[in-house]
Amino acid sequence: MTSQNALLEVQNLKKSFGGVQAVKGVSFSLFSGEAVAVVGDNGAGKSTVVKMISGAYARDEGEIRWNGSLAEINDPDAARGLGIETMYQDLALIPDLDAPGNVFLGQEPMKRLLGLVPVLDRKKMEEEARKLLERVRINLPSLDRPVRQLSGGQRQAAAIARFLLSERARLIIMDEPTAALGVQEQRKVLDLIQTLKAQEMTILVVSHNLEHVFDVCDRIIVFRAGEIAGIVRTDEVDKQTVVSLIMGGNT
Ligand SMILES: Nc1ncnc2c1ncn2[C@@H]1O[C@H](COP(=O)(O)OP(=O)(O)O)[C@@H](O)[C@H]1O
Ligand SMILES: [Mg+2]
Structure with missing residues (x-):
């Protein structure tokens, strides 16, 4: 099944490192002009998933569609060629x-x-x-x-x-963009995300900071132990709900 009009659609992405199943079959779609957060505990598989989309890691299984067509993203240049840009921590x-x-x-x-x-x-x-x-x-x-x-x-x-x-460039991926910044600088990055969104860019941002996520993101994909625990809209849930999804309902 494919989502109509999705800019990016990933289906059943899987990735293991040795014996560790880091990503166990993840599917979601991104639409033009939205900012989507990826949250989850350390080791939940967030970075591994974004690296498969940006071409930094090869996937073991699964499909990636870009504008409705199957995309072979085998290296970062291939991703860039499609319009997927990734901001790395060292920039x-x-x-x-x-x-x-x-x-x-x-x-x-x-x-x-x-x-x-x-x-x-x-x-x-x-x-x-x-x-x-x-x-x-x-x-x-x-x-x-x-x-x-x-x-x-x-x-x-x-x-x-x-x-x-x-x-x-249509999709910008950021993995923990505010992690190493002071409070004022963090605010600038959030403003930057809003500015890019207003220009119809799609943003996929890994973040630990739910305050930030609720501030600038339209949807949240919650990862837990290599799987998606839930996908929610920030205008429909509160932080506590997201925390429960992250923790596995054990809060
Ligand atoms: N290059 C790698 N080699 C071996 N194991 C890795 C590698 N990258 C990630 N992992 C493992 O995959 C799991 C998910 O990691 P990661 O995607 O970095 O999680 P997150 O970004 O959510 O903290 C972890 O168990 C991590 O140790
Ligand atoms: Mg990470």
């Missing part, structure tokens, strides 16, 4: 490069000097980077500062701006 930024340099890493716009010699088109790069950074609503004091000098929230925004460079 994969080059600390000594500035934000435009990071946004365009490996895809730098070139121009020809005297119609001959290809050189970096720094002006175009800055203009385009500025537009993308505006889309994620960050204002950098200056564009030519190495990103290691930026705050955690600004660095995350720079990482997201790079995703938006790909016009295909």
